[in-house]
Amino acid sequence: YLLCASGDFVKMYSPPTEETLRVMGGHADLVTGIQLNPHNHMQLYSSSLDGTIKLWDFMDGIPIKTFTVGSKLLALYALASSEDSVFVVIPKSGERDTFQLVSVKLTKAAGQDLEAKEVSVVLDRVDASPKSIAFGREGEYVASVKEVDLQVYFFKQKQLNRFSVSAVKTKSGNNQFTCIACHPTEDCIATGHADGKIRVWRNFYHKKEYTYSTLHWHHDTVMDLAFSMEGTSLLSGGVESVLVLWHNQSDCQKDFLPRLGSPIEYISMASDGTLCCTLHTDNRITIINSNLRFAKSIQGLIKSADVKTGLVVDPRTKALVLNGEPGHLQFYCLQSDQQLFSLDIVQRQYIHQAGLNQADLVKVAFSAQGKWLATVEEREEVTDPELQLKLWFYDEETQSFKLNTRINMPHEDQITDMCFRDMDELEDDSLILVTTGRDCVFKVWVMVEDTDPEAQQSVSWSCDFVGSYHNYQATNCCFSEDGSLLAVSFEETVTVWDSVTWDLKCTFCHPPGKIRNICFGRLTCSKYLIGASDDGFLCCWNLLSCALEWSAHLNVLVLQPDPLSEHIAAVSWLSKESSLFVFKPNEPRPIYIQRNLCREKIQLAAFVPRDEPETIGSEKYLWLRRSQLFFLTDTQELMTLSTKSLQERLTPASKQLAVEESLPVTPFSLLLGKHRRQQSQEDIDLGKLFVRNKREQDSPAVKELLHTPAHVLPSASFLCPIFINSLLISKENKSAEEVADEVEMESEKTEDDSDEERDVTEMEQEDTSPLELLGETTCKLSKSQEKELRKIRKMDYSWISAF
Numbered sequence: 108y109l110l111c112a113s114g115d116f117v118k119m120y121s122p123p124t125e126e127t128l129r130v131m132g133g134h135a136d137l138v139t140g141i142q143l144n145p146h147n148h149m150q151l152y153s154s155s156l157d158g159t160i161k162l163w164d165f166m167d168g169i170p171i172k173t174f175t176v177g178s179k180l181l182a183l184y185a186l187a188s189s190e191d192s193v194f195v196v197i198p199k200s201g202e203r204d205t206f207q208l209v210s211v212k213l214t215k216a217a218g219q220d221l222e223a224k225e226v227s228v229v230l231d232r233v234d235a236s237p238k239s240i241a242f243g244r245e246g247e248y249v250a251s252v253k254e255v256d257l258q259v260y261f262f263k264q265k266q267l268n269r270f271s272v273s274a275v276k277t278k279s280g281n282n283q284f285t286c287i288a289c290h291p292t293e294d295c296i297a298t299g300h301a302d303g304k305i306r307v308w309r310n311f312y313h314k315k316e317y318t319y320s321t322l323h324w325h326h327d328t329v330m331d332l333a334f335s336m337e338g339t340s341l342l343s344g345g346v347e348s349v350l351v352l353w354h355n356q357s358d359c360q361k362d363f364l365p366r367l368g369s370p371i372e373y374i375s376m377a378s379d380g381t382l383c384c385t386l387h388t389d390n391r392i393t394i395i396n397s398n399l400r401f402a403k404s405i406q407g408l409i410k411s412a413d414v415k416t417g418l419v420v421d422p423r424t425k426a427l428v429l430n431g432e433p434g435h436l437q438f439y440c441l442q443s444d445q446q447l448f449s450l451d452i453v454q455r456q457y458i459h460q461a462g463l464n465q466a467d468l469v470k471v472a473f474s475a476q477g478k479w480l481a482t483v484e485e486r487e488e489v490t491d492p493e494l495q496l497k498l499w500f501y502d503e504e505t506q507s508f509k510l511n512t513r514i515n516m517p518h519e520d521q522i523t524d525m526c527f528r529d530m531d532e533l534e535d536d537s538l539i540l541v542t543t544g545r546d547c548v549f550k551v552w553v554m555v556e557d558t559d560p561e562a563q564q565s566v567s568w569s570c571d572f573v574g575s576y577h578n579y580q581a582t583n584c585c586f587s588e589d590g591s592l593l594a595v596s597f598e599e600t601v602t603v604w605d606s607v608t609w610d611l612k613c614t615f616c617h618p619p620g621k622i623r624n625i626c627f628g629r630l631t632c633s634k635y636l637i638g639a640s641d642d643g644f645l646c647c648w649n650l651l652s653c654a655l656e657w658s659a660h661l662n663v664l665v666l667q668p669d670p671l672s673e674h675i676a677a678v679s680w681l682s683k684e685s686s687l688f689v690f691k692p693n694e695p696r697p698i699y700i701q702r703n704l705c706r707e708k709i710q711l712a713a714f715v716p717r718d719e720p721e722t723i724g725s726e727k728y729l730w731l732r733r734s735q736l737f738f739l740t741d742t743q744e745l746m747t748l749s750t751k752s753l754q755e756r757l758t759p760a761s762k763q764l765a766v767e768e769s770l771p772v773t774p775f776s777l778l779l780g781k782h783r784r785q786q787s788q789e790d791i792d793l794g795k796l797f798v799r800n801k802r803e804q805d806s807p808a809v810k811e812l813l814h815t816p817a818h819v820l821p822s823a824s825f826l827c828p829i830f831i832n833s834l835l836i837s838k839e840n841k842s843a844e845e846v847a848d849e850v851e852m853e854s855e856k857t858e859d860d861s862d863e864e865r866d867v868t869e870m871e872q873e874d875t876s877p878l879e880l881l882g883e884t885t886c887k888l889s890k891s892q893e894k895e896l897r898k899i900r901k902m903d904y905s906w907i908s909a910f
Contacts, residue, residue: 109384110151110165111392112138113407114744117153118444119165122382122394125405127444129168133161140183140237143378146190154183154195160211160223174213174223181206182237188246191215196235197226206235208251230260230267238286238331238373243294250296252284257298259311268314272306288332288341297341297356299329305343307356322358324351331373335397336380344371344385352399364399368432389432406446409437410743415469418713418739422477423501425715427737427745430468433457436482441715441737450508452482452497464488466495470522474538475529477501480508481540483522494518496542496552498568512568517552518544524583528590528606539606540568541593543581549574549595551609572609576602587627592650594636596622601638603650615648617658624666628692632673635692639663645677647692657695661688667712671733674698678709678738685709685740687748689730699727701748707740723750 108128109120117138119129136156144150144162150171151163160174160183178197185193192212199205212225233240234253242249248261257270272282281301288297296308303325311317325345333342341353348367354360373386382402385393390410394403411430419428421438426447431437434453437446453466470483480499485492496517499508521544528539540552551572557565575581579597586593586606593604601615601622620642628635635656636648643662648655664685665678677688684706689699714734723732728750738746820826 108165109392109394109405110141110143111386112141112153114138115155117141117151117163117165119168120392120405122403125403125445129165131163131165131168131170133170133173134159139181140195142183142185142193145185145187148378152183152185152193154180156180160193160195160213162213170219172213172218173220174211175220176211176223176226181235182240184240184242186242186246194229194242194249196233196237196240199231206233207231208233208240208249230258236286239284241287241289241296243289243296244292250287250289252287252298255282255284257284257287257296257308259296261312268311270308270311270314270317272300285328286331288334290334290338291336292338295338295356297332297334299332299343301328303327303329303345305329305332305341305353307341320356320358322353322356324361330371333374333376333383336376336378342374342376342383344374346370348387350374350385350395350399362399364395364401367393407444408439408743408745409446414711414739414743415467416471418711418737419471419473420713420715422473422475424477425718427713427715428471428473429711429739434466434468434484436468436471441735448507453484466493470525472525472527472540474527479527479538479540481525481527483517483525483542485521492521494522496522498540498552500564511564511566514568517542517550517570518546518548520545523581526584526586528586528593529588537590539571539590541584541586541595543584543595545580547575547578547580547597549581549584574604574609574611576600576611576614582622583625585626588629588633592627594625594627596625596638598622599640601625601636601648603636613650613653615646615653615655617644617646617655620644624663626666626668626675628673628675629668629670630673632692637666637668637675637692639666639677647695656692659695665709665712665738667714667736669714669730669734669736671714671716672730674730676712676714676736678704678712680708685738699730704738705740705746707742707744709738710741711739713737721750725750 109122111118111120115132115134115136115138117131118127119131120126121128134153134155134157138153138155140154142152144152149164149166151165153161153163156179158175158177158179160176160180161170162172162174163170176195176197180195180197182196183193184195189210192210194208194210196206196208199207207228208230210227210229211223213223214221214225229249230251232253233251239253240249240251247263248259250257250259255272255274259268260266274282283301284298285301286299290296294309294312296311298306298308300306303323305322306319307322308317308319325343325347327346329343330345331343334340335342339355341356343351343353348365348369348371350364350367350371352362352364354362367385367387368391369387369389371385372388374383375386376383381397383395383397385395387393388410390407392405393401394405396402409431411432414430416428416430416436420426421428424438424440424447426438426440428436428438431446431449434451434455434457436450436452438448438450440447452468455466457465464487466484466486468482469485472481473479478501480501482497482499484495484497494516496514497510498512500511501507502509523543523545525540525542528537528541538554541549542552543549550570551574552568553571554566555569557567574595576595576597579600581595581597583596584593591606592612593606595602595604598621599616599618603612603614604610605612615636615638617638617640620640622638623641624639626637627633628637634650636650638646638648640646643660644658645661645663646655646658661677662679662681663677664680665676667676669675673691673693674689675692677690679686679688684702685704685708687699687701687704688697690697714736716734720732723729731748731750736748740746
């Protein structure tokens with residue numbers, strides 16, 4: 108298993124399948140460290156900024172004990188030589204930005220929540236990074252680096268040795284320490300430095316007679332180091348996205364694993380030495396074999412420099428789509444917390460160097476069914492910015508997007524917004540794309556047939572209409588639900604256009620603020636248009652009366668309508684806190700208010716439709732029944748509102764099902780529960796009355812099979828017939844006449860295959876009658892009546908023609 112800290116949780120992955128097996132939650136703040144219990148490898152310690160250390164049984168995902176230390180815990184270390192204590196890094200009281208390494212004694216008292224107040228200082232003035240402290244072989248010493256100082260503390264001798272390197276930045280580089288690792292079997296310490304050098308220290312028992320050798324390959328900061336389990340090799344990583352394997356700490360013997368995608372932040376070795384994993388700055392874990400071969404990759408939500416595309420939902424996969432790697436779109440699955448795939452939009456090599464103006468992805472939009480994708484890429488230049496509008500078509504054969512049309516400089520200045528008209532995509536004439544730009548115009552793009560005989564596709568996109576309003580900059584655009592109206596904001600004014608004739612219908616404004624967001628109401632509120640201005644007003648206009656319906660003084664940063672209901676979510680920023688307001692346009696009063704939603708500034712939001720409407724008990728959360736609301740903060744943390752408790756969210760659905768049915772959590776019981784749930788759902792969909800068979804429910808054979816321990820069960824050949832017979836549904840109240848009819852019908856079956864087929868066809872036609880579609884039940888004939896009808900059909904009535 109692979110265990111990692113992720114926000115407030117600890118996640119457990121399966122390296123062969125990359126699947127998230129378990130999510131353990133219980134900390135109230137960021138998890139800063141995890142360590143296996145050296146005395147029980149089925150248990151795990153975790154530390155958090157909430158000041159607690161938790162001991163987990165990670166196979167079951169349950170906390171065993173919680174130790175409250177009190178101070179913020181910034182790093183965690185556990186040693187086999189320390190049976191009842193762990194080491195943590197905490198802030199030094201009374202001094203700002205000063206930290207110390209302390210030993211915390213974990214009491215063995217009874218109870219789950221315990222106080223851990225017995226704390227002893229080991230090292231003072233250490234760095235807060237977990238990579239800056241390492242423990243030597245068998246826990247005999249601890250080494251710490253900070254800035255240009257290395258200090259080594261020997262536990263038995265209670266001796267502290269300090270070593271320093273030159274603090275002066277010379278042509279040879281910057282000597283500042285960045286990370287440290289200790290050899291598992293020898294007295295050897297490896298340190299990484301900001302100039303890319305690695306120093307291997309020996310004989311550090313003596314303050315003056317110490318020695319070190321230098322390894323140098325990295326051209327920039329060494330971000331982490333790790334020794335192999337035997338200590339025969341050293342792994343290093345940095346901004347080059349290359350994992351370097353140094354054999355025997357020699358500069359002459361080294362191997363490389365290049366092109367890992369992004370800078371390496373952390374390196375961790377498996378306890379058996381067969382695997383190592385690297386954590387990258389783009390929120391990705393790479394699993395690597397011991398022979399330095401790439402094995403697996405677990406990709407989470409990529410943290411990009413700036414999310415310019417916004418949060419967009421892919422209609423096909425229900426995945427969140429936003430900026431990923433430079434020049435790429437990432438499709439992020441919310442259910443599995445993993446990236447589905449990445450689409451290269453810019454299709455240029457990205458150069459990792461500060462100060463370069465390179466093309467980046469700034470806008471993205473999907474058509475209603477996800478058949479078309481529009482992207483805008485931009486390279487900022489002071490005098491002449493480069494713009495490209497690309498239209499991508501989804502290819503069913505390759506299951507990916509293919510470039511259809513590339514338009515250079517679609518606007519003379521930056522594109523501020525774009526949207527598709529949400530109508531039936533089966534008719535290409537109805538598909539329209541609108542873009543707005545700082546060049547004071549909006550443009551309408553439509554599909555046309557490609558007349559070029561050498562063209563690979565039959566259609567392409569071209570500009571059909573250009574609109575403007577008093578030479579104001581166009582900032583936002585959106586279509587009404589039926590696609591008949593287009594709203595375009597020009598600074599302080601919102602204009603409404605007919606999407607067929609492109610005539611200007613009406614204008615709205617709320618001076619002096621400029622319009623920041625606009626959206627149409629949906630379903631029963633489709634006659635309203637909502638706008639938020641940068642001077643702190645939220646306005647609702649009635650499209651029928653062309654008048655202001657209501658306005659509210661609210662500094663709205665994000666305005667997001669739910670595509671499946673009338674609800675609209677507005678996120679405000681006031682007094683350094685984000686608040687959420689959910690409302691319907693026809694009611695000025697919000698139906699839900701969540702103040703102090705988070706301390707970070709929420710930049711983006713998106714409603715993601717649920718696969719099935721959720722059953723919600725609380726009335727105030729009914730607006731979350733059909734869709735789920737997600738937020739992205741300025742620190743690129745993805746958050747959501749949930750109606751379930753933490754325990755319900757972290758318990759897998761299959762386990763919940765088994766618990767509800769009071770069955771043990773075995774693969775067979777989960778399969779049986781899933782089958783029952785699917786069968787029940789099918790019966791409900793068909794409009795039938797589902798009657799659970801009592802014999803199946805109370806079958807002693809099923810109970811015996813599921814509840815008896817496996818080591819005392821008889822052989823499968825003995826149990827199989829009993830189990831199969833117990834699942835058979837007996838036919839009750841069967842009369843002797845029906846039994847005789849069944850026997851006779853079986854004998855007639857081989858003779859009348861054609862009649863049988865005709866009967867089945869007629870029965871299918873009867874099943875799809877309008878009465879049944881309206882929910883009315885039809886009377887069914889008994890088997891004896893069906894038999895009489897068959898006999899009547901077979902009788903020869905040709906003698907009637909003689910008359």
